[in-house]
Amino acid sequence: GQNIDQPTEMTATEGAIVQINCTYQTSGFNGLFWYQQHAGEAPTFLSYNVLDGLEEKGRFSSFLSRSKGYSYLLLKELQMKDSASYLCAVDDYKLSFGAGTTVTVRA
Amino acid sequence: NAGVTQTPKFRILKIGQSMTLQCAQDMNHNYMYWYRQDPGMGLKLIYYSVGAGITDKGEVPNGYNVSRSTTEDFPLRLELAAPSQTSVYFCASTLGSYGTEAFFGQGTRLTVV
Numbered sequence: 001g002q003n004i005d006q007p008t009e010m011t012a013t014e015g016a017i018v019q020i021n022c023t024y025q026t027s028g029f030n031g032l033f034w035y036q037q038h039a040g041e042a043p044t045f046l047s048y049n050v051l052d053g054l055e056e057k058g059r060f061s062s063f064l065s066r067s068k069g070y071s072y073l074l075l076k077e078l079q080m081k082d083s084a085s086y087l088c089a090v091d092d093y094k095l096s097f098g099a100g101t102t103v104t105v106r107a
Numbered sequence: 108n109a110g111v112t113q114t115p116k117f118r119i120l121k122i123g124q125s126m127t128l129q130c131a132q133d134m135n136h137n138y139m140y141w142y143r144q145d146p147g148m149g150l151k152l153i154y155y156s157v158g159a160g161i162t163d164k165g166e167v168p169n170g171y172n173v174s175r176s177t178t179e180d181f182p183l184r185l186e187l188a189a190p191s192q193t194s195v196y197f198c199a200s201t202l203g204s205y206g207t208e209a210f211f212g213q214g215t216r217l218t219v220v
Contacts, residue, residue, distance in 0.1 A: 002166075004149075030205040042197060042211035043150070050206060087149055093204045094140065094165070097149040 002026045004098035006088055011104045012078055020073045020101045022088035033089040034062050034073045037100065043087055046073070078105045109133050113198050113212035120188045120219045128183040128215050130198030138201040139181040140165075140209070141173065143194040150197060156181055157204065188219045 003025040012018040022032070031050035035043035049055055049064035049071060061074040075082055085100040114129045132139065137158050142150035152165030156175040170192060172184040181200075185192060198212040 008147075033209075035209075042213050043209075044211075045208040048206065048208070091205050094138075094152060094155050095150075095199075095209055096152065096166075097142075099147075099149040102147075 002090060002092070002096040004088060004090060004096060006086075006098040006101045008099070009102045009104070011106060013106050014078055014080060016078050018075045018078060018103060020075070020086050020088075020103070022071045022073070022098055024069050024071070024088075024090050024098075026090045026092055026096065028092035029066065029090060030093065031091040032062075032064055032071045033091060033095065034060075034071075035087045035089060035097075037085045037087060039084070046086075048091075075103070080105050080107070111198055111200055111210050111212040113196075113215050115215060116213065117216045118218070120185075120217065122188060122190065122219060124188050125184070125186050126188070126217075128185070128196055128198075128217075130181045130183070130212060131179050132181075132198075132200040132210070133179065134200065134202070134210065135178060136200035136202050136210075137178070138204060139175065140199045140201075141171070141181070141183045142197045142199065143167065143192075144197060144214075145194050153183065153196075185217075190219050193217060193219045 034046040037043040047062040087100045089095045089097045140155045141153040154173040156162045196215045199209045
């Protein structure tokens with residue numbers, strides 16, 4: 001089975017940094033995706049990690065430790081438009097999603 | 108380039124009615140998926156397909172059926188709708204089996220009353 005855990009909610013101030021953790025216990029694993037989902041919209045791709053380590057893409061970075069079953073998404077220089085739900089998803093020849101973390105950015 | 112197109116966007120069904128949610132992609136993707144998302148929750152996989160003529164169950168298949176007669180289309184059928192099927196349904200597609208970005212449709216908001 002698949003067990004993917006993320007915090008439910010996080011709040012941060014504009015310009016700050018927020019780290020969203022994701023732990024997983026799954027029957028198979030090829031890699032880990034992060035998706036962003038604004039309210040009422042479809043998820044959109046942010047990042048994909050297959051090897052251990054940090055992948056940086058502009059203000060967003062994603063980290064993976066396969067041995068620990070752990071990933072995080074780091075959002076830097078937060079902007080109001082970053083208020084959204086962030087979903088981690090395990091790639092096991094099909095995507096299995098966590099429940100998502102709702103990030104609220106305050107002015 | 109339309110990507111993944113879902114119809115309808117909204118629908119209200121009465122208990123016991125049936126309907127088909129349509130999904131089409133024009134990216135020549137082999138893999139297609141149906142997810143449901145309940146309020147404040149993540150996406151749960153209903154069914155998926157690895158190519159025309161091949162489908163398989165996901166986490167929550169009960170009450171649903173799918174078919175994949177062409178690469179482009181992957182309709183989801185609800186038989187005997189129940190209030191528990193009130194949800195937002197997303198169709199998605201990927202080029203390959205792993206490591207490839209999933210493209211999502213805009214979703215179908217279904218209410219069963």
